[in-house]
Amino acid sequence: MMALFHEVGCFWIAYVLFFYTPCASSRQILYSVTEEVSPGTFVGNLAKDLNLKVDDLESRMLRIVSGSTKKHFDVNIKTGALYVLETIDREVLCPNNNACTESLEAILNNPLNVYSIEVKILDINDNEPAFSVKSQNIRISEHTLPGAKFVLLGAEDPDVGSNSVSTYKLSNNPFFSLEVNAEADSAPIPELVLQKALDREKQAELRLILTALDGGKPHRSGTTNISITILDANDNAPVFGKQLFKAQVLENAAVGTVILQLNATDPDEGINGEIIYTFKQGQKVIADKFALNSDTGEISVAGILDYEDANAYEIFVEARDRGQSPLASHCKVLVEVLDLNDNAPDIKLSSLLDNLREDAKKGTVIAFITVQDKDGGKNGKVRCFVSQNSPFELESTQGKYYTLVLNGALDREENALYNVSITATDEGVPPLSSTAVLTVHISDVNDNAPRFPESSINVHVSENSPAGALIASVSAQDIDSGENAQITYSPLSKSNMPLSSAVSINAVTGEIYSMQSFNFEEIKTFQFQVQATDSGVPPLSSNVTVNVFILDENDNSPVFLPPYSEPGSVNTENIPYSAEAGYFVAKVRAVDADSGYNALLSYHITEPKGTNLFRIGTSTGEIRTKRRMSDNDLKTHPLIITVSDNGEPSLSTTMGIEVVVVENLDSLQPSLRQVPVKEDNFSNLNLYLLIAIVSVSVIFLLSLITLIAAKCYRTDSGFSRSSIPVVTTHPDGSWSYSKSTQQYDVCFSSDTLKSDVVVFPSQFPPADAELISINEGDTFNRTQTLPSTTKVRHFRSGVGN
Numbered sequence: 134m135m136a137l138f139h140e141v142g143c144f145w146i147a148y149v150l151f152f153y154t155p156c157a158s159s160r161q162i163l164y165s166v167t168e169e170v171s172p173g174t175f176v177g178n179l180a181k182d183l184n185l186k187v188d189d190l191e192s193r194m195l196r197i198v199s200g201s202t203k204k205h206f207d208v209n210i211k212t213g214a215l216y217v218l219e220t221i222d223r224e225v226l227c228p229n230n231n232a233c234t235e236s237l238e239a240i241l242n243n244p245l246n247v248y249s250i251e252v253k254i255l256d257i258n259d260n261e262p263a264f265s266v267k268s269q270n271i272r273i274s275e276h277t278l279p280g281a282k283f284v285l286l287g288a289e290d291p292d293v294g295s296n297s298v299s300t301y302k303l304s305n306n307p308f309f310s311l312e313v314n315a316e317a318d319s320a321p322i323p324e325l326v327l328q329k330a331l332d333r334e335k336q337a338e339l340r341l342i343l344t345a346l347d348g349g350k351p352h353r354s355g356t357t358n359i360s361i362t363i364l365d366a367n368d369n370a371p372v373f374g375k376q377l378f379k380a381q382v383l384e385n386a387a388v389g390t391v392i393l394q395l396n397a398t399d400p401d402e403g404i405n406g407e408i409i410y411t412f413k414q415g416q417k418v419i420a421d422k423f424a425l426n427s428d429t430g431e432i433s434v435a436g437i438l439d440y441e442d443a444n445a446y447e448i449f450v451e452a453r454d455r456g457q458s459p460l461a462s463h464c465k466v467l468v469e470v471l472d473l474n475d476n477a478p479d480i481k482l483s484s485l486l487d488n489l490r491e492d493a494k495k496g497t498v499i500a501f502i503t504v505q506d507k508d509g510g511k512n513g514k515v516r517c518f519v520s521q522n523s524p525f526e527l528e529s530t531q532g533k534y535y536t537l538v539l540n541g542a543l544d545r546e547e548n549a550l551y552n553v554s555i556t557a558t559d560e561g562v563p564p565l566s567s568t569a570v571l572t573v574h575i576s577d578v579n580d581n582a583p584r585f586p587e588s589s590i591n592v593h594v595s596e597n598s599p600a601g602a603l604i605a606s607v608s609a610q611d612i613d614s615g616e617n618a619q620i621t622y623s624p625l626s627k628s629n630m631p632l633s634s635a636v637s638i639n640a641v642t643g644e645i646y647s648m649q650s651f652n653f654e655e656i657k658t659f660q661f662q663v664q665a666t667d668s669g670v671p672p673l674s675s676n677v678t679v680n681v682f683i684l685d686e687n688d689n690s691p692v693f694l695p696p697y698s699e700p701g702s703v704n705t706e707n708i709p710y711s712a713e714a715g716y717f718v719a720k721v722r723a724v725d726a727d728s729g730y731n732a733l734l735s736y737h738i739t740e741p742k743g744t745n746l747f748r749i750g751t752s753t754g755e756i757r758t759k760r761r762m763s764d765n766d767l768k769t770h771p772l773i774i775t776v777s778d779n780g781e782p783s784l785s786t787t788m789g790i791e792v793v794v795v796e797n798l799d800s801l802q803p804s805l806r807q808v809p810v811k812e813d814n815f816s817n818l819n820l821y822l823l824i825a826i827v828s829v830s831v832i833f834l835l836s837l838i839t840l841i842a843a844k845c846y847r848t849d850s851g852f853s854r855s856s857i858p859v860v861t862t863h864p865d866g867s868w869s870y871s872k873s874t875q876q877y878d879v880c881f882s883s884d885t886l887k888s889d890v891v892v893f894p895s896q897f898p899p900a901d902a903e904l905i906s907i908n909e910g911d912t913f914n915r916t917q918t919l920p921s922t923t924k925v926r927h928f929r930s931g932v933g934n
Contacts, residue, residue, distance in 0.1 A: 161248070161251065162182055162250045163252075164176050164251070164252045164253070165252070165255055166253070167255045168256060168257055169221065169222065170221070172216075172218060172220060174216060174217040175214055176215040177214075177215045179195070183239070187213050194210075194241065194242045194243075195210050195239065197238070197240075197250075198238040198483075198503075199235065199237050200503075201226070201235060205221050205235060221254055223255075224291040224292070226254060228291070230293075231294065233256070235251075247530050256293050256294055257292075258292055258296040258353060260290055260353070261347070261355050262290040262297075262298045263288055264345065264357035264415070265286065265414065265415030265417075266357065266415055268358040269285060269343075269358070271359060271362070273327070273361055273364060274367050275331045275333040275364065277327055277460075280327060281327045282325065282327075283327075284449075284463045285301075285324060286413060286415050287322055288355050290345075290347050295348035296349040297347055298347055299347055300345075301321070301343060302343075303325070303343055304341050304342040307329070309327060311325065325359070336363070337363050338361065339361040341359040342356055342358060342359070343356065343357050367460050369454075369460060370460030370461055371397040371399040371408045371460065372399070376465060378393060379468075379469070381468070381469045382434065382469070382470060382471065383473060385438075385475065386434045387434065388437075391433045393431075393466060394432070395452070395466070396430055397462060399460075401456060404456055404457075407455040408430075408452050408453065408454055408455075409428075409452070409453050409455060410426070410427050410451070416449065422434070423448060425450065430450075432448065432468075441476065444469070446467075446468045448465070449464075450465075472512055473512070473561075474508055474561025475508070477557075477559070477565040477566060478565070480503075480567050480568075480569040481505075482571050484499070485499060485500055488575070489576065490543075490575075490578055491544060491575050491576065491578050495539055498538050499525065499573060501535075501536055502537060503535075504517050504533050504557045506559050511561060514559060515559050517557045517558075518555075519537065519554070519555055519556075520553060520555075523553055525538065525539060525551070526538060527555070537555070545576070545577050545578070546613070548575065549574070550574045550575060551572070552570050553571045553572075579617040582611070582667070583620050583666070583674065584675055585608075586608075589680060590607065590679055592604055594647065594684065595684045595686060596650075596653040596683050597652070597686050598651065601646055602646065603644055604681070605645040606644045607679070609622075613669065621665075622638050622639070622642075622665055623638065623663070623664050623666065624638050624663055625661065632661050634649060635647070635648055636681075643663070645663070645679065653686065654689065654727070658682050659681050661679055661681075662676045686727075687727055687731040687781060689726040689727045690778075690786050691723040691776045691784065692726075693722070693776065694724060698788070704790045705790070705793060706719045706756075706790055706792050707792075708758070708794055708795070709794075709795060709796070711762070712758050714759060716757060717756075718792055719792075720756070721749075721754040721776070721788070723754070727778065731778055733778065733779040735752060735776070735777055736749050736753075736774060736775070736776050740772065740773030746766060746770065747772060749774065768793065769792070770792040770793075771789060771791050773789050
């Protein structure tokens, strides 16, 4: 028998139907297979039927998706053959349904294609008809006329079509024949037909056998015993107005809701005319769902109805009178269950990508979505949409299938993941909806270069600081992640000196170390760049400029200038005996290789101590007489001159001058003769210089405090704002400076003979500084605004400058 079933299955397998639908990349295929076939049975060749290359099936990840709880079918991706994976029982898969199909989807990737497959499960005659009761009891009055019919309880066969119950046979007897009523929309109903009058006195009881036969090959059968009791008296049976009644009920009808009221009539009187309504025996499902009032004939709801479980019920009702020999008649009630929108759509997500690159192109497929609704009609029609404000959209592929695709640009630094809400809404009243959330992770791409907080930084390093000292640290930030955010630092030379001998940079931390001890007198500033490079592919980088300023230390002693600096020379000056007080003897000049206050020099006569004949200008180095000569004074006066700088600690140098008093004025060079200066004017000049030094010192301290405060509170300070105040001493004994536009009051009296002007700046002089001169004897009693590139120098007359 199984061999016969297998041959029938093989016949149906050859039947394949293709048809085209408007959706791109979609086709529906119909296969047939017989139930109960062995696992591994060939169903169809998908590769051939879908016009696909067998070699592409594995690379495109062909797979079968089924909506059933059990996976009955699978595909061999090496051959494209669809085969039975698990034995199919049609009666379990499709109970109470004549047609049984299982919907499958064949899914291929790259590109995404979805094909619908319908596999029709063909029935075989593997069940025999069965009666719900072993014996049926019929009570018949002996007055019943020939031709009377008595409906019998039929057999049930879970098979369908020709394999279900097709006919009945009755055992041989002289009184009854069997008539089978077969309606197009229901199972055949066996009826006993009385052929001749009964005589209870001759035979009070009859026993017959009813056999139910199905239409399968070979036939299967089932039997039940019929016990007929012959009654006396009651001649009329209740009569229904029609044999078929129809009613409708909502699937959410409450228990007790009346669906239909039956009304049978019996012309008999008394108890023979009183009717009792009952369900025919063997209708267990009907008894669970409906109740019948035996007195009134009302049919009401007794259990929970669900359109999705069963959309119609067939009820057989018997009306029997209460006579001593009760008579009965039967009718059929067809109850249609009306659908309500009581099922929300069901969303199933199949993610295709674990991580989505942030540079993914528009149209990239992210997930495959299946949406189903168990309701029927409009209640089962579903619309699906994706949450707003996300770079994704849904594209319908075929009916209940959708794909989630990228519809915009991504930026992982703004959003590293998206929780995409997918909502499905049916067209019922009121509509029901369901929401599913798909989490999409965005993977990083190296699209951001490291960034420094500033384009340049200023670093101040004291000269003579030890090699290997930490002088600065740079740090860049990269908003990418992982290796794309791992930064290494490297130097780029923009200096006039070998960078490798000056500084080194820690490639990981960005710390900058000095490689040598710097000398301010050799180099005052240099510049280089630090490049920050990430580890992405390709790597990205950015630069920061580092300006290094060497701070001066007082490490150079003052040096006397010629003619008093020649080694081994005898420094001698002659003055006339008639020289007046204030007579100019000589001027010594010294320079200091340092700068600023470290180069601010002062002159003193250290030997002889307490001399009352000569004095020296502290700032000018001019040696003059304090008084006129006397006869008691020596003719030769050895002087020890000391010049000291203003550094901490102060450094100094000494030299000796021998002043010789001569009688002959003509022996002196005219260029050395000077006009005497009054003592009180000389004292005033010293007072002015003292006040100027104190004022400039206060201004310098205030400027330094302001500079430190600005460095603390301003993050975008430029190169010029962090410069160091510098006072430069020139070989001729003058000083130059540069400063941002400020006002200075510089005053000279008309009788000032010899003086130098020293102005203490707050910044380095630019290379293009403008030079102005204040000569001896100039009167400068006004306030002048000096530009930032101005140098001021006072020239002495008579010294060659």
